[in-house]
Amino acid sequence: MFWMYAAFVLLVLALLALDLGVFHRKVHVVSVREALGWSAFWIALGLAFSGFIYAGYENHWLGLGLTPDLMTLRPVPVEGLGTVYNDGTSALVKYVTGYLVEKSLAVDNIFVISMIFTFFAVPAIYQHRVLFWGILGALVLRGAMIAAGAKMLQEFAWIIYVFGGFLILTGVKMLLLKEGETDPNKNLVVRATRRLMPITERFHGEHFFVRAGTDASREAETPGAAVGADAVVDSARRGALLATPLFLALVMVEFTDLIFAVDSIPAIFAITADPFLVFTSNVFAILGLRSLYFALAGMIDKFRYLKVSLAVVLMVVGVKMMTHTWLKQQLGENFNLYLLAVVLLILAAGVVASLLKGRGEEAKAGAA
Numbered sequence: 001m002f003w004m005y006a007a008f009v010l011l012v013l014a015l016l017a018l019d020l021g022v023f024h025r026k027v028h029v030v031s032v033r034e035a036l037g038w039s040a041f042w043i044a045l046g047l048a049f050s051g052f053i054y055a056g057y058e059n060h061w062l063g064l065g066l067t068p069d070l071m072t073l074r075p076v077p078v079e080g081l082g083t084v085y086n087d088g089t090s091a092l093v094k095y096v097t098g099y100l101v102e103k104s105l106a107v108d109n110i111f112v113i114s115m116i117f118t119f120f121a122v123p124a125i126y127q128h129r130v131l132f133w134g135i136l137g138a139l140v141l142r143g144a145m146i147a148a149g150a151k152m153l154q155e156f157a158w159i160i161y162v163f164g165g166f167l168i169l170t171g172v173k174m175l176l177l178k179e180g181e182t183d184p185n186k187n188l189v190v191r192a193t194r195r196l197m198p199i200t201e202r203f204h205g206e207h208f209f210v211r212a213g214t215d216a217s218r219e220a221e222t223p224g225a226a227v228g229a230d231a232v233v234d235s236a237r238r239g240a241l242l243a244t245p246l247f248l249a250l251v252m253v254e255f256t257d258l259i260f261a262v263d264s265i266p267a268i269f270a271i272t273a274d275p276f277l278v279f280t281s282n283v284f285a286i287l288g289l290r291s292l293y294f295a296l297a298g299m300i301d302k303f304r305y306l307k308v309s310l311a312v313v314l315m316v317v318g319v320k321m322m323t324h325t326w327l328k329q330q331l332g333e334n335f336n337l338y339l340l341a342v343v344l345l346i347l348a349a350g351v352v353a354s355l356l357k358g359r360g361e362e363a364k365a366g367a368a
Helices: 002-023 032-059 088-119 124-155 159-176 188-196 245-269 275-287 289-302 306-322 324-367
Strands: 076-078 082-084 209-211 241-243
Touching: 002 124, 002 275, 032 088, 032 275, 032 289, 088 124, 088 245, 088 275, 088 289, 088 306, 088 324, 124 159, 124 245, 124 275, 124 289, 159 245, 159 306, 188 245, 245 275, 245 306, 275 289, 289 324, 306 324
Parallel strands: none
Antiparallel strands: 076 082, 209 241
16 A cells, blocks of 8 residues: 555656646746636546546555445455455545545635735735645645544544534534634734744745845845734844745645644545545645635635535534444445535535525616
């Protein structure tokens, strides 16, 4: 299995290298049209990988499908292989369901990223760079969390009920609590970052760090949001390493993904406990987040009921996680396929309701 993970990580690194080093080598503002094209590419790539999942698990390449999975109805003993937990069909359904759930939850992340960029007044031309490095850090962080979660489920099967209860409470919280304006300046992570290193008052091109008094600290200065009274200005001691507001935005994006990972990773463990399926579906869902942000950032307000749909999805997944044994008995081998259909229906309902509400308001405004 090690070589399967190694090959997949090399594939992801190659894709990221092509993205930043070739297709986005020149800094530019990402248009909605370009973002939609890249979103389609990443979604198509994530879904195409399901073909590899089917073939790999059907033929059990390098041990695929032999990892214990609590969400498998009836493990099958196979001579020469041991116990088979997932064949090609079951792995395919779990991967696609996990990918869809992670992708939909990632959309909620876009709302917060938009708020962060607005607060720090990050110029549109530099937002792609922040998201690229933010997502790279998120991949490493989620990989570690998935490994820890899989180990916990193998050692302590009862923790699956803790995860399920947490998801239900999170969904209820999303439905009941009203969101207010937040001030990142009061965030503990931002305050700690300022204490650890001096921060410039202005952006310096696409740099996350500059040296005080050097040419780099003076080039491509762009106005930005003030970073607080305790910030160190550009006239600090010559040669000192200074972080820029762009770095603060990156720190907040990383911290935000950590918070969202606490919700999304238990959600996918409700679908499968196979770490390879969890990891690959998570990675492909995150890879397209950057382009999806630029595609949806200008239309966030139109999907007012999407957050409600995401909350309901979390609660449904949480209930499924806590009742998985009973569901296996009642629904049979296709119970994960039924979950996929329910998730699709909930998300579609949220999108349709949002669009209908928007059209209704436009019609009323036109009539007035």
